[in-house]
Amino acid sequence: MDFLTEFPSMDRQDLRDLKKAIDGGFRDFSREFGEMLENFFEPLLRFLVWFEKLLIAAPWPVIILVVAGLAWLGSRNRTVVAGAVLSFLAIGYFGMWQDTMSTLAIISVATLLCIAVGIPLGILMARSDRMQTAITPVLDIMQTIPAFVYLIPVVMLLGIGKVPGLIAVCIYAIPPIVRLTNLGIRLVEKEALEAADAFGADYRQKLFGVQIPLALPNIFAGVNQTIMMALSMVVIASMIGVAGLGVPVLRSISNQYLALGLMNGLAIVALAIIFDRVSQRFGQRLQRHRGGLDHG
Amino acid sequence: MAETKIAIEKLYKIFGPRPQSVLAAVQQGMSKQQLLEEHNHVLGLKDINIDVSAREISVIMGLSGSGKSTLIRHINRLIEPTSGRIVVDGRDVLAMTREELIEVRRHSISMVFQRFGLHVHKTVAENAAYGLAIQGTPIGQAKEQSRQWLDRVGLSGFENHYPSQLSGGMQQRVGLARALATDADILLMDEPFSALDPLIRTDMQQVLLGLQEELHKTIVFITHDLDEALRLGDSIAILRDGAVIQQGNPQDIILHPADDYIFDFIKDINRGRVIESRSVMTPGEAVDGPSLPCDLVLEEALQVVSAAPLGRANVVDGGGNAVGSISLQQIIDAIARPAEEGDQEARYR
Numbered sequence: 001m002d003f004l005t006e007f008p009s010m011d012r013q014d015l016r017d018l019k020k021a022i023d024g025g026f027r028d029f030s031r032e033f034g035e036m037l038e039n040f041f042e043p044l045l046r047f048l049v050w051f052e053k054l055l056i057a058a059p060w061p062v063i064i065l066v067v068a069g070l071a072w073l074g075s076r077n078r079t080v081v082a083g084a085v086l087s088f089l090a091i092g093y094f095g096m097w098q099d100t101m102s103t104l105a106i107i108s109v110a111t112l113l114c115i116a117v118g119i120p121l122g123i124l125m126a127r128s129d130r131m132q133t134a135i136t137p138v139l140d141i142m143q144t145i146p147a148f149v150y151l152i153p154v155v156m157l158l159g160i161g162k163v164p165g166l167i168a169v170c171i172y173a174i175p176p177i178v179r180l181t182n183l184g185i186r187l188v189e190k191e192a193l194e195a196a197d198a199f200g201a202d203y204r205q206k207l208f209g210v211q212i213p214l215a216l217p218n219i220f221a222g223v224n225q226t227i228m229m230a231l232s233m234v235v236i237a238s239m240i241g242v243a244g245l246g247v248p249v250l251r252s253i254s255n256q257y258l259a260l261g262l263m264n265g266l267a268i269v270a271l272a273i274i275f276d277r278v279s280q281r282f283g284q285r286l287q288r289h290r291g292g293l294d295h296g
Numbered sequence: 297m298a299e300t301k302i303a304i305e306k307l308y309k310i311f312g313p314r315p316q317s318v319l320a321a322v323q324q325g326m327s328k329q330q331l332l333e334e335h336n337h338v339l340g341l342k343d344i345n346i347d348v349s350a351r352e353i354s355v356i357m358g359l360s361g362s363g364k365s366t367l368i369r370h371i372n373r374l375i376e377p378t379s380g381r382i383v384v385d386g387r388d389v390l391a392m393t394r395e396e397l398i399e400v401r402r403h404s405i406s407m408v409f410q411r412f413g414l415h416v417h418k419t420v421a422e423n424a425a426y427g428l429a430i431q432g433t434p435i436g437q438a439k440e441q442s443r444q445w446l447d448r449v450g451l452s453g454f455e456n457h458y459p460s461q462l463s464g465g466m467q468q469r470v471g472l473a474r475a476l477a478t479d480a481d482i483l484l485m486d487e488p489f490s491a492l493d494p495l496i497r498t499d500m501q502q503v504l505l506g507l508q509e510e511l512h513k514t515i516v517f518i519t520h521d522l523d524e525a526l527r528l529g530d531s532i533a534i535l536r537d538g539a540v541i542q543q544g545n546p547q548d549i550i551l552h553p554a555d556d557y558i559f560d561f562i563k564d565i566n567r568g569r570v571i572e573s574r575s576v577m578t579p580g581e582a583v584d585g586p587s588l589p590c591d592l593v594l595e596e597a598l599q600v601v602s603a604a605p606l607g608r609a610n611v612v613d614g615g616g617n618a619v620g621s622i623s624l625q626q627i628i629d630a631i632a633r634p635a636e637e638g639d640q641e642a643r644y645r
Binding site: 198 | 372374397398399400401402403405406407409411412413414415416417426427429430431474478484
């Protein structure tokens with residue numbers, strides 16, 4: 001009966017040895033390659049630090065002007081621009097300017113990194129079904145595994161700081177852009193592609209002339225989602241030493257500062273809404289050719 | 297006999313996971329039904345042999361599922377055959393490398409699609425210039441060159457519109473301009489006018505005939521519409537269940553349908569507007585009466601002959617020489633719908 005009531009699990013001693021072996025193996029690996037990886041990410045770190053300092057050092061009116069300008073370029077919508085400017089003024093007025101600049105820096109760099117890695121990965125995935133089958137479960141894991149779990153190896157490898165924070169953000173935020181690039185390319189009408197084939201387009205001409213342009217609305221939806229997810233990682237990233245709006249939130253959790261937590265939380269929300277509205281409207285404008293007058 | 301531009305020889309196409317494994321059985325005559333039930337493969341094309349003459353419009357006609365769109369895609373190898381040979385300008389398309397094939401598609405064969413195949417994110421001008429851009433012509437120059445083709449198909453002034461802003465007929469004009477702009481000798485047209493309203497379709501047929509009079513392209517034209525086939529085709533091949541059941545000039549097909557299936561196809565057409573005088577005339581000596589050209593359709597020949605006192609007329613060729621004679625009775629016999637034999641319901645299936 002014992003067999004049925006107690007799960008036939010691995011021997012405790014063996015299990016402990018197994019865990020030890022994995023821990024030891026990874027520790028050896030990080031001792032061996034940690035420095036190399038750190039050197040590898042050194043340029044990224046420098047860029048991130050430089051960009052953050054630039055944002056913090058720049059006079060606030062300049063930043064607000066740039067934000068307004070970018071919002072206008074993206075959305076061509078006065079309400080969106082006004083909302084962005086007002087949000088930034090409120091953020092500054094309530095003393096969150098510097099943290100917001102830090103968050104802005106890491107989110108921008110993380111988004112750029114996700115785009116630079118995610119779009120080619122999505123293209124690769126759209127190229128063959130085998131690739132798609134191989135990459136999809138990896139994306140599933142990245143999206144669902146609790147962030148704390150992959151923080152452990154990242155911190156073991158790279159220690160505490162901006163780069164591990166950036167990597168943690170990217171792991172969480174990259175899946176949507178990969179998925180939607182893949183989806184967008186796969187949804188391109190067969191006729192459009194067949195015409196390209198019939199006129200002798202090679203792989204590159206098809207990709208850049210037909211597939212990517214027609215997939216752009218979907219790719220932009222992916223960028224939008226990636227930004228949103230990156231923002232939602234701000235607090236977790238602050239646990240491993242990333243400066244920004246997450247730090248005061250973390251402090252207010254441990255000290256029960258309601259107002260502090262609320263204000264910084266709302267600042268994150270404001271950033272999210274600005275990014276979302278601007279990128280969504282930009283995505284819509286990319287589709288204006290679909291709008292046209294319909295003659296039936 | 298006109299020079300052969302495209303020769304299709306013993307072409308087979310079988311769809312399914314392992315077509316080569318059943319090819320031999322199909323070549324020995326296994327039926328489509330049996331192939332599907334016993335081997336789970338679909339027979340696309342069976343032993344196709346067609347010679348396409350240069351500078352003519354060759355129509356391939358068949359109902360949906362007959363394999364006509366599959367067939368035309370073999371010519372520029374958008375679909376790989378299971379077995380057979382396709383020779384274009386003396387070169388075997390199937391033996392070409394990827395690069396050679398791309399060259400041929402860029403410069404020698406262009407294509408027009410049933411659902412237009414335009415790129416919705418590009419303007420009309422950019423679409424028309426697409427083939428040239430793919431060839432490597434700088435886009436500005438390509439647009440300049442393709443503008444004259446947009447003019448020719450009647451789309452001047454629409455250069456900066458997007459395809460979604462145009463009607464179906466206008467979109468297909470863009471498709472036609474795009475195909476003509478590459479200056480390829482061979483034009484593949486896959487049911488180009490089937491998605492259009494009847495009036496616009498007639499219009500487009502006129503546009504095509506007008507262009508062809510001047511350009512003399514080798515055109516392979518797919519359609520399911522017999523009237524269209526008769527109107528455009530210098531020769532017609534009829535496809536059924538993946539096999540050619542009759543090919544020849546339109547006159548031949550109407551006067552001598554190869555089987556009941558084709559007979560049923562042609563029985564409702566207006567014979568007086570299709571059959572030409574030379575097809576029913578009695579060859580030989582000149583008779584007493586007026587003259588009419590040999591390619592005059594019977595409907596019009598009827599007017600001439602019925603006005604003639606003896607009810608007869610001479611049929612003359614392009615040089616004005618009499619090649620035969622035609623009588624009122626011959627015309628009436630040819631126009632009258634031939635009698636139907638037997639129970640037509642169960643004849644084909």
